Amino acid sequence: MTEGPLSGLRILELGHFVAAPFATRLLGDLGAEIIKIEPPAGDPVRQWGARHNGHAPWWSVHARNKRCIALDLKRPEARDIVLGLVRHCDALVENFRPGQLEKLGLGAAALKVARPDLVIARVSGYGQDGPYRDRAAFGVIGEAIGGLRHLTDHPPGTTDLPPVRVGVSLGDSVAGIYAALGVVAALWRRDRRQGPPGPGAEVDVALTESVFSLLEGALPEYGTLGTVRQPAGGGIATAAPTNAYRARDGIWVLIAANSEPLFRRLATLMQQPGLLEDPRFAGNQARVAHVAELDARIGAWAAGFDGATLEGMLAEADIPSTRAFTVADCADDPQFRARAMVREVEDPLHGTVLHPGMVPRIDGAVPPPRSTGPVIGADTDAVLGELLGLPPERLAALAADGVLRRGG
Amino acid sequence: MTEGPLSGLRILELGHFVAAPFATRLLGDLGAEIIKIEPPAGDPVRQWGARHNGHAPWWSVHARNKRCIALDLKRPEARDIVLGLVRHCDALVENFRPGQLEKLGLGAAALKVARPDLVIARVSGYGQDGPYRDRAAFGVIGEAIGGLRHLTDHPPGTTDLPPVRVGVSLGDSVAGIYAALGVVAALWRRDRRQGPPGPGAEVDVALTESVFSLLEGALPEYGTLGTVRQPAGGGIATAAPTNAYRARDGIWVLIAANSEPLFRRLATLMQQPGLLEDPRFAGNQARVAHVAELDARIGAWAAGFDGATLEGMLAEADIPSTRAFTVADCADDPQFRARAMVREVEDPLHGTVLHPGMVPRIDGAVPPPRSTGPVIGADTDAVLGELLGLPPERLAALAADGVLRRGG
Known part of the structure; x- marks a missing residue:
């Protein structure tokens, strides 16, 4: 099995829903070791959409190549465990509402005490500062503020139907890709051979801005010419047919x-x-x-x-x-099949599951997932044993006390 | 002015239209030096959409932080110049149709002779292999094959109008972000301090696959349950209102x-x-x-x-x-303004142009562009002089001979 280019990196995910978990899924696909911290009730995505064998099939993909541990972050003991893990990690990716991690005693300052050269990537609806910082992030709202929803429509006057949603959580996913890019760029600076070791970094990705970045020439055209780009339905405003x-x-x-x-x-x-x-x-x-x-x-x-x-x-x-x-x-497409962009993967929770492949592909390799999304707390014992040396008795006591949840 | 995290990297772009140039724009925003090679007639995007002062305003943004040189790649002398430049570059990003660079004598083998540890990123419609490899890449076709077009529609039976285009070249842009991610991941492996110097890499990004990667749980749901995700118009199939x-x-x-x-x-x-x-x-x-x-x-x-x-x-x-x-x-939004996601930039070709900011933001920095998109061949003399030591007489002769074009 080919190792991915990011093999050797260990990344902690304090994520939920789509954006941060998608960022780490991409980093995991590229070879990084991912440790995901969930609340004892699990990431809500475990229950999203249709279920098969009691689990969302999406989870098989969304949490592939991740070791999942479950902690109640409201407990000080859990906070100490996180800081202990951070010492062993190169980067942390999170998508809490800005300020939330600080309230849990896990703000950037505390994280940097544990690991001074940590790369911290924060994904949020509007960014870590500015007047909208504290607003709740909703994908459909962020996509509309990013200027995309106005454009996914038929030309004005065509219909009374509303502009459509793109149909996927586009803003979250694109923010996730940007977060992955930011993490790796900051790690390149930190780890490069030339010169002295570099610093860690804080990477700040907003869903609204990720969407806004896709608008091509719309902003400079508006600024120079005053033209406001309008929707063109199924067509393109400047090309036909x-x-x-x-x-x-x-x-x-x-x-x-x-x-x-x-x-x-x-x-x-x-x-x-x-x-x-x-x-x-x-x-x-x-x-x-x-x-x-x-x-x-x-x-x-x-x-x-x-x-x-x-x-x-x-x-x-x-x-x-x-x-x-x-x-x-898509599932039947010969090109997707030939490039392992659609492949059968065995999952202990489901049997055979179709997984999408890896983008980008590196050196022609199409490695299968090292693991599929596991049950809640599946790796709590193993990770806390390996990295923090917590013995089984201690793990059992912390579990009994509700600080953590063990899988199985 | 803060240097970006990728400061110290030099990246050659052999791109046109959207995907590869967007990848290098992101890498340039992050601090890499970008050298863009255009044909003597220029990248067609220079003329796309509305024009202001004879130039597409988009160009100001699309080619910011890039040094632009113009070469006729059909000429062997131009090929030698490219290979000479490659020796001084860390990565190359291109989006020719697969096989086209090989025809020009600039295939991966030739590039690696010039620079054995080069990272080569190739963006195409369908990928560098497989049965669709040689098909022409059209964004709207690739987006439909990626499964997105089916979803940007009202529920079946609602209207006779066609499913809408997202309204931007989504597939190209997302492929560009993935290409940037692949380049930096491969460079991290090559340049990391620990262990011996690493190899270069080939990064393969397909537009169709980039779009397909956004489909969340649709594929595993289809594989386990047989459900085919359908469009939900302006709403979300699983949430209301x-x-x-x-x-x-x-x-x-x-x-x-x-x-x-x-x-x-x-x-x-x-x-x-x-x-x-x-x-x-x-x-x-x-x-x-x-x-x-x-x-x-x-x-x-x-x-x-x-x-x-x-x-x-x-x-x-x-x-x-x-x-x-x-x-x-968007241009008036206080949050975008507060985070320099919309800012006035002076451009010699236009006067003041509104530029979108940088995603992801690193360490809170919002550096203004180092330069705006220049005229064709603006940096031919400077780049070929600095990196290859070509004297003005030689440059003049090559220009007279049609091998290169010098800026105005």
């Missing part, structure tokens, strides 16, 4: 034919050479100006075929296209 | 009141205590089952107020809520 068109059987098929050669190929495939002579569709700019008519023409044509037929015809004509994949389509 | 509701003046206001205390506060604010006694709305599960009726009630109430009034009332009642921010709202 590119949209989703519904096949006879209801399947949505994406067609991106917004270059001259591609548009010619599409018109030929549609057996509508008139499209190429129509001045309304001559060149991208004209097509954008008449995109509604053009999309209607393509849509009427697409509606004459089943999705699979349409996909085949478009592929044959070498026009970028695809059905809108459901997760079932 | 949380949606966007239209105010009297057309502003969409997000309200997330999907917990018992929040729902009670909302019903009180709406002066509809009956909502709390209605068995259809008793508990999250019942509310999810009757979400259409519930959303209609909230929507009818919201439509009685202007957006700003509604926002104020909801904030007063401490209910998570916000208007769907346009980029103009």
Whole structure:
């Protein structure tokens, strides 16, 4: 089994829900050892969504490559255990509400006493300072403040339906990736061979800002020209034709034919050479100006075929296209399968579970998970024994006292 | 001015459009020196979207902290210059179609001869191997294959309108963040103090896989239970009420009141205590089952107020809520301003430009950009002089011969 590039690092997660746990999942995929601290009742994600064998299948993936220990952080003994673990860790990733860790006696100052060169990554809704710092973080609110929700909509006047949610916890996930990036960047500075050992760091990632970072040129365009970017529905405001068109059987098929050669190929495939002579569709700019008519023409044509037929015809004509994949389509996709982006993994809690692979892939390696998400407290004994030398009697006493929870 | 954590690294970008240039923009924000190689006609993004003073305002941001040199990579002399630069670089980030760099004599083997411990990050539509490897990468196609497009839609049967595009080049941007993460992870392994110097690496990031990585529990749920996640429009399939509701003046206001205390506060604010006694709305599960009726009630109430009034009332009642921010709202937001997430930057090509800040923030620092996106070839002379020792006469001859382009 290939070791990942971050092999040798040990990272403590004080996370829950999505953002911080996703950050450590990525770091664990890259080879770091992850120790996750949960409350005795477990991370709420253990119960999110549909359950199988009493457990959320998501947990199998979300907590893979993690050693899970359960502590009641309100207890001073638990606080001391955390600080003891921090001494053995390179980084800590957390997503409590700003100020919460300080209340538990686990603020940055206390953590740095335990481990002066610790890298601390803090994920929050709005960031660790500023006037919104203390607001509760809700993903859908943060995504809207980040400017994305306004754009996931049909053009103004098209429909009375609300702008859609992206459909996943986008802000949390992107914040998690940024937190992973920040952790590794700070560790590179700390650990690099050249020069004296570097300092630790505090990494501050806001969900709102993570979403806002995705807006491309919208901010500089607004600043220089005063233009406010508006939603473009299934299309792109500056290119045509590119949209989703519904096949006879209801399947949505994406067609991106917004270059001259591609548009010619599409018109030929549609057996509508008139499209190429129509001045309304001559060149991208004209097509954008008449995109509604053009999309209607393509849509009427697409509606004459089943999705699979349409996909085949478009592929044959070498026009970028695809059905809108459901997760079932993803699971069956030959490319995802070939690159182990979808793979069967054995999980003691579930049997066989489909796991997504690892992004980014390093040196072509597609290592299987070292472990799947375990039960609450599964690794309490092992981790506290190995790193802090707590003997079984002491662990039993702390468990009886409600300071920690042992798995199994 | 604070140096970023990656100060001391030099990274070569052979990128265009969004993904690879976004990766190096993030690495540059974190302090790395970035050298971007463009064709003599420039990266097409220079002309994307609206223009101001003849330049895309986006360029100011997209190429900030980058030194831009222009080379015709089809010329063998240009190839030798690239290999000469690679000797002085820690990493290279590219997003050509797989195989294209090899055709130019700049494949991984040639790059490693020049710099054996180089970290090479390759961003593509589908990855560097597998049956789809050679397909052209189109963002909207990759996002659909990644399973996201299916989810950015209203529930089946709600409307004939197509599923919307997220509204930004999401797949490219997320692939760019992953590429940055992969580069830094590989550099940590290469440069860490402990043990002998490490090897370089090849980092392989696919747009489709980057999008697919955002699907949370959808894949393991499908694998264990056979459930195929479906779109939920403006809401969330497992929580209610949380949606966007239209105010009297057309502003969409997000309200997330999907917990018992929040729902009670909302019903009180709406002066509809009956909502709390209605068995259809008793508990999250019942509310999810009757979400259409519930959303209609909230929507009818919201439509009685202007957006700003509604926002104020909801904030007063401490209910998570916000208007769907346009980029103009983002630009004015006190939190974004307080954290320098929106800031005025002087740009020689534009005057004052609004730039987004840096994610992640390290040690509280919010350094202004060291430079804004320059003209084509702006740094050709300086970079090739400094790193390769090319004298002005030689540069002039290469320019006259069309091998390179010098800035204006």
